[in-house]
Amino acid sequence: MxxxxxxxxxxxxxxxxxxxxxxxxxxxxxxxxxxxxxxxxxxxxxxxxxxxxxxxxxxxxxxxxxxxxxxxxxxxxxxxxxxxxxxxxxxxxxxxxxxxxxxxxxxxxxxxxxxxxxxxxxxxxxxxxxxxxxxxxxxxxxxxxxxxxxxxxxxxxxxxxxxxxxxxxxxxxxxRQNWQPDAELQYTQTDNVNNASSEREVEIGGLRFLKNEDSLPQKAHGFRYGLGASREINLSGNHFVAFEGRFSGVHYWDNQDYSEKSLYGSFGYRKHSALQSWGILPFFEQNWLASPRYSKNFGANAEFRRQLNRQWTFSTNFNHTQKRYADENIAQRYNGYINGVSASLSYTANPNWVMFGGVELSKDRTKDKAETSTRKGINIGTLVRYGDVVSRVSLRYVKRHFLADNFYFPKKRLDDEYSVNASLWHNQIQWQGFVPKLNYRYRKIDSNIAAFYSRSSSEWFMTVEKNW
Structure with missing residues (x-):
């Protein structure tokens, strides 16, 4: 002794x-x-x-x-x-x-x-x-x-x-068990706020139609915002109760018909340990388009994360969402549910370089079979730090198959979706914990019904974010 x-x-x-x-x-x-x-x-x-x-x-x-x-x-x-x-x-x-x-x-x-x-x-x-x-x-x-x-x-x-x-x-x-607030604010501009195809002519049943200006891509300028808070409280052992609430939206001052707001809340259970965590969190979300209530969603997320070793981390998520629209005409076609599952791996090459990638699958079931679809996708990305300068880039590709023939065309819709996201910021450029970030976002959809559904959009924007 x-x-x-x-x-x-x-x-x-x-x-x-x-x-x-x-x-x-x-x-x-x-x-x-x-x-x-x-x-x-x-x-x-x-x-x-x-x-x-x-x-x-x-x-x-x-x-x-x-x-x-x-x-x-x-x-x-x-x-x-x-x-x-x-x-x-x-x-x-x-x-x-x-x-x-x-x-x-x-x-x-x-x-x-x-x-x-x-x-x-x-x-x-x-x-x-x-x-x-x-x-x-x-x-x-x-x-x-x-x-x-x-x-x-x-x-x-x-x-x-x-x-x-x-x-x-x-x-x-x-x-760690107190409320964790976060806030963001960003200027945004887009050349396709209504997600419309840029083709002016549409051919249906051998007849050619010319779109009006409202059916073509519209520009908009405004700002995105968000304010939220989350909290986890340890009950005993590795068991936690989890809360999350967030209010977010986008306001376009020159095209307010497309301004959106969203209120989200979740409450559920998580189990944490040093190397692993999982949880089940029911949620509710209310959405507004312009002023009226547009839709509400409710469901649950099931999540799992495991640190495989000091470099590799695996995570997966399952989501079930019920969709309900306020307008009866829209509800008759689009009410339904979405089941989605995703899995990802991240690799920490060194403290300044992280790579990540994953796969995803989702099924969107609606009352209108022509709008029912399945998505299969893949994504990759990296985060690199050069001293105090940090950059993050991610790429995503999704193949979307629709279940039944389109209402206007005698064929099933098939889309290829592409997206690029990039962010750049400097850790020493901040004020009271608020960090400005330069962002770029690109979206493109190639559809076999190009006149209605093919579209693209890109935007540069600044965000200011803070995590307390």
Whole structure:
């Protein structure tokens, strides 16, 4: 047991406090000078820089060896040492659980690490530093209620130099469970606000018709806006209740018939851990076009996200939406539902470069079979940071098949949809947290019924966004 007081003094900040990027207290630096480096076999054909081999485990002081490997974070070697240590007749179970728990935490096996530290405290509840370490791991595993309890209990017995560190964790948990507001404002202009085809003539049944000006693409200038807030509250363990509300829209001062507003709200359940999260959130949305209420949507989102390793992340989403239109004539054709599913992968090549891509499938079922369709799509993109300059670019392609023949033409509609989105901003160009971003958006639809449905639009616009 002689190594226990020292190891419990060194490791809480050196290993576990790194989550918040907190500098080591001064007395930790002094203590590490007393550690003797472990002796490894040199020039062995089986040794590597990452996996040292012991000269003679039987002759070594395993307590001291384990302490050294913990402080230096040599996890591969530590695993070998622990396998030998547990076979010793008089091995210390507290040291073994503490060291193995730290190793499992480094391997992101939080359930295993937390269980070992709980066993330590069941045996010796007076140990403050393992309790602090347990609180930190519970924090990282999103178990905020339990983390708060352990940290508050450990705080009373910790060295005064550790008190600010505990407070930072407690403050971080409180902030993460508070309301998270966001706001955006952007100037926008478009050359096709009504999503119309630019072809002036339409041929139906051998007859040629000329479109009026209202049926051709119209320009508009205005601004988009949005104000929202979300919140997640930890109930117990990894279980959360989630809220979200948002009011957004676009106002065109020179074409107000196409101004839109939307009010969205959701309430549901999420389960979070260090590497994984999933949730089910029912929602409701009310939409306005110009002034009258235009439509309302309601349904539910089911989401799943998993960090596969330190570079790869997988996510998927399923959405069911019921659509209801206020106008009876529109409702008779377009009322229905949408089922959609998407999956994506992101790859973090380095801290300044992220790549992502995904696939999507959706089925839009309406009362009018000619407007019922299936979408299949793919998207790719990247986010790159050059110092304080950040750019984001994404590309998307969708193939849309319609179920029945079009009302005007004796064939099923088939669309190819293309889109490009790009953003550029500088992290140091901001005011009170409001960050301006330069954006570009391009949309194009190639339809086999070109006179009605082929169209394109592009726009440059500025946004100002803030996340509190």
């Amino acid at each position: 002689k190594s226990i007081p020292f190891i419990l003094l060194v490791l809480p900040s050196a290993l576990l406090a790194e989550t918040l990027s907190i500098p080591k207290p001064i007395f930790f630096e002094d203590k590490t000078d007393h550690l003797k480096p472990v002796e490894f076999v040199k020039n062995s054909s089986n040794s590597t820089a990452d996996t040292p081999i012991f000269m003679s485990i039987e002759q070594a002081n395993l307590d001291q060896t384990i302490t050294t490997l913990l402080v230096t974070k040599q996890w591969q070697a530590l695993k070998i040492a622990l396998d030998s240590y547990v076979k010793q007749t008089n091995f210390d179970p507290i040291l073994y659980r503490y060291a193995k728990g730290a190793m499992l935490r480094a391997e992101q096996d939080y359930d295993g690490a937390i269980a070992l530290y709980q066993q330590i405290l069941q045996a010796q509840p007076q140990l403050a530093y393992p309790r602090f370490d347990l609180g930190v791991m519970l924090f990282e595993n999103k178990q905020y209620r339990e983390a708060k309890q352990q940290l508050n209990q450990a705080k009373k017995a910790l060295d005064p130099q550790m008190q600010p560190l505990v407070e930072r964790y407690l403050q971080a948990m409180a902030e």
